[in-house]
Amino acid sequence: MERVNPATGEALDPIEADDEAAVEAALATADEAFESWRDVPLAEREELLASAADVLRENEAEYAELMTAEMGKPLAAARSEVQKCAWVCDYYAEHAGEHLQDERVGAEPGVDSFVAYEPLGPILAVMPWNFPFWQVFRFAAPHLTSGNVGLLKHASNVPGCAEAIEEVFREAGYPEGVFQTLLVGSDAVDGIVEDDRLKAVTLTGSEYAGRAVAETAGAELKKTVLELGGSDPFVVLDDADVAAAAATGARARTINSGQSCIAAKRFIVHEDVSDEFVEAFVAEMEALDVGDPHEDVDLGPQARADLMEDLHEQVERSVEAGATVELGGEPLDRDGFFYPPTVLTDVPRDAAVAEEEVFGPVAPIFEVADETEAIALANDTDLGLGGSVWTEDRERGTRLAREIESGAVFVNELTKSDPRLPFGGIGDSGYGRELGKMGIHEFVNRKTVWVQDAEMPEDEPAGE
Template sequence: MEVTNPATGERVDSYEEDGQDDVEAALETAVETFDSWRDRPLQERTDLLSNAAEVLRENEQRYAETMTEEMGKPITQAKSEVEKCAWVCEHYSEHASEYLDEKGHPSPAGSSVKTVYEPLGPVLAVMPWNFPFWQVFRFAAPYVTAGNVGLLKHASNVPGCSEAIEEVFREAGYPEGAFQSLLVSSDQVEGILEDERVKAATLTGSGPAGRSVAATAGENLKKTVLELGGSDPYVVLDDADVEAAAETGAWARVQNGGQSCIAAKRFIVHTDVYDEFEEKFVEQMESYTVGDPTDEETEIGPQARESLLEDLHEQVEDSVDAGADLLTGGEPLDREGAYYPPTVLANVPEGCPVDSEEVFGPAAPVYEVEDEEEAIRKANDTQFGLGASVWSEDRERGERLAGRIDAGCVYVNQLVKSDPRVPFGGIKESGYGRELSGAGMREFVNRKTVWVE
C-alpha cells in the first residue's frame, strides 16, 4: 500500500499488505481471544476503554499528524477528531452497564423472564478514509466493550491510521486479538466475511461497497450495519436567523474538505430570505483559509486524493454546462496538491450532478423555493436519507417539518452531527442499522431470552 500526501503529491510511506496466512492467523487469534474476552467482567472491559481514552489523549499530536499526512485533514480538525474518539471511549466506559443491563418481562407467578445481551464474536469493520479515527472508534468502543472482538479493514490510503488505532488498544492493555487491523485490499473482504469465524460486519462507505457486503453477509445469514452516502438537505425557512444559518451552513458544507457523508449538501432556501442567505453564504464560503493542512490557521486542506478532486470538478463542470450558475469557486487551485476551493452554484437544473449525486467536496448547490411544501418536496427528492437540517426561529414549526423529512436524523437550528449519546444512521440508500448510544451498542449482541421456572 503506497501512501501519498495529498497536499504535496509526495510519497509518504509504503506498507506491505497482509497475505492469506496473515489473515488466517488473525482470524484464529480473534476466535481464541473471544472465548475468554466475552467472559471478562464488564467492569474490566470498561476500565480498559478508559485507558484507551488516555492513550488517545497522550498521543493526540502524533495521531493527528498521521491523519493529516495520509488524507489531508487540517491539523486542528485532526486533533479534534482524536479528542472525539477519547470522548466516545469515556461515554461507553460510563454508560455500557446501563446499555447492556438485562431487561425483565412480565411472567407467571413463580417464574422470571428477562432479556440478556451477549456478544456474537469477531466483527469485521470496513471503514473509510474521511474520518479515519472516528469512524473506527464509534464501532470499536461499543462493540468490543459489549464483548465482541474487532477486525478492521481500513481504507487503503490510511494504513498508518489503521496501525495507530491497533496501537491504542494494545497500549491500553487489551488482550491480543481483541482488536486487530488487517492491511488487505477490498477484493479480500468477501472471503473474510464468508469465513464462519466472522459473525457480523459493519461498513461505512459507498453504496456499491455496502451492497456488496450486504449481499455476502445475507448469503451467509450474518448481521450487518451499513452507513452509506448522503445528500443532506439544509432547509432555511422564511423565519430563520439567516446570518446564523449561512454561517453554520457554510461550515457544515466545507469541514473536513466537504468530505463527509453528513455534510450539508443541498441548500433549500425560502424565497423571502433567499437573496440575503445567498449573499451571506457566498461571503462565508469565500472567507475560509485554504492551504497547508499542517498549518493551524488552515480551515480547508486538500481533497484526499487527486482522483477525488477530478471527480468533484467533473460534477461541477457538468452542472454548469447543464445551466447552473457558478457564484464562486469552480476551478482547482493552481498550486501543488489536490486543492479545490469552496464552490457555490445557483439556479441548479434538476437532474444535473450536483442535484442528483452525492457531492463529496466543498461544492454547494443553492435552491430557491416558494413555501414549506416545496421545501419538503425538494428535501425528500433524493435517493439518500442520512441527515437533514431545518432552520426556523419557531422551534415547533421546525420540529413539525423535521417529522416530514425522510432521514435518519434531523437537526433543527443545528448542523447534522454524530454524537455518542444519540443513535446515528440512515434510511433509503443511506443504509440501515444504528451506531452510537444504547441502540448502537446492542446492534451486535444476541438478545437472549432467559426464562426461569
C-alpha cells in the first residue's frame, strides 16, 4: 500500500498488502478464535481491555507520530486521540459488566424470564483515515469485550496505523485471532462480507461506501451499523453569547484540520447578531496557525492531494454562485496539501458548500430572520449526524435541540463523541449507535430466556 506524507507530498515506505490467501487465513483464524473467546469470563475480557489502555498510554508518542506521518494530524491532536482511545478502553473495562448483565423481565409467578446479551461472532470494521485510532477503538473496545472478534479493514492511506492497532491488542495479551488487521483495498470488502464466517459489519465512511456495504450485508441478512458523515448545523440565536459562539465555532469547524464528520459545517446565524458574529468568527479563524503538524499548530494539511482539490473546487463553485470570501479561499503556496481557514458569507442556499458535506476548514455562514427559519435551514439536509445551538436561555436551547433532526445536538457546546453517550446519525448519516450502553448492544444477540419448573400434564378424564 502506497503512503504519502501530506505535509510534504513525499512518499513514505510502502506497506505490503494482504493477498486472498492471507484474507482466507484471517477469516479462518477469527472463526476459530471466537469459539474460545466467547467463553472467556467477562471479567477477564475487561482486564485485557484495561491492559490495552495501558499499552496505548505507554506508546502514546509513537502512535501519535504515526498518525501525523500518514494523515497529517497535528502532533498534539494525535496525542489527544491516543488518550481518548485509552479512555474508551477504561470506560468499557469498568462498565461492560454492567451493560451486559442479564436483564430480568417480569412475566408470570414462578417463572424466571430475562434477556441475555450474547456475542455474534467475527465482525468486520471498515474504518476511515481521519481519526485512524479513535474510530477503530470505539468499535473494538465494546465489541471485543462483549465476546465478539474483530477484523479491521482500514483506509488504504493509514496501513501503518492499522498494523499498530493490532499490535496494541497483541501486547495487551489478547489471544491470537481476537483482533486482526486486513491490509486490503475496498474491492475486497464484498467478498469478506459475503463469507459465512463473518456475522456483522460496521462502517464509518462515505454515503456511497455505506450503501454498497449495506446492500451486500442486507443480501446476506447480516447486521450493519453505519456512520456516513454529516452536514452539522451550528445555530447562533439572537440571545447567544456571540464571543463564546465564535470561539467555539472556530474550533468546531477546524478540529482535525476540518476533516471530521461532526465538525460544524453550516453556520446559521440570527440577523440581529450576524455582523457581530461574522467579525468575531473571522478573527478567531484568522488567528489559527496552519503549518507543519510536528510544530505547535492548530491545523495541519489535508490528508490527500485529491481531498484538498475537491475542497477548493467546492469553494470555487460556491463563489461562482454568489458567495463572498471573507477569509482564505485558496490553497497555501507551499509543499504538502495545506488549505487555510476559510469563511464564506452571502452563501446561496443551493451553493455547493450548502448542499454538500464540506470536509475541510471551510465555514459557510447563513443569515436567518428568526428561530423558525434557523431550524428549517438546519433541517434542510439529508444528513443528520450532529448539531449545535447557541442561546443563553437553556429552556429555549432544549426546545430547539429537540427540533433539529439529527443523532445528537449540543447546546452551547460543540458536537463531540463521548464513550459514555450513544453516537450515530439518522437519514443519510447512517443508522445504529456506537459508544455507551446502546453501542455495546449493537452486536449482541438479545436472547430471551424463560425458565419454569417442569410439570407433569394433568391426567385426562377417564372415558365411559
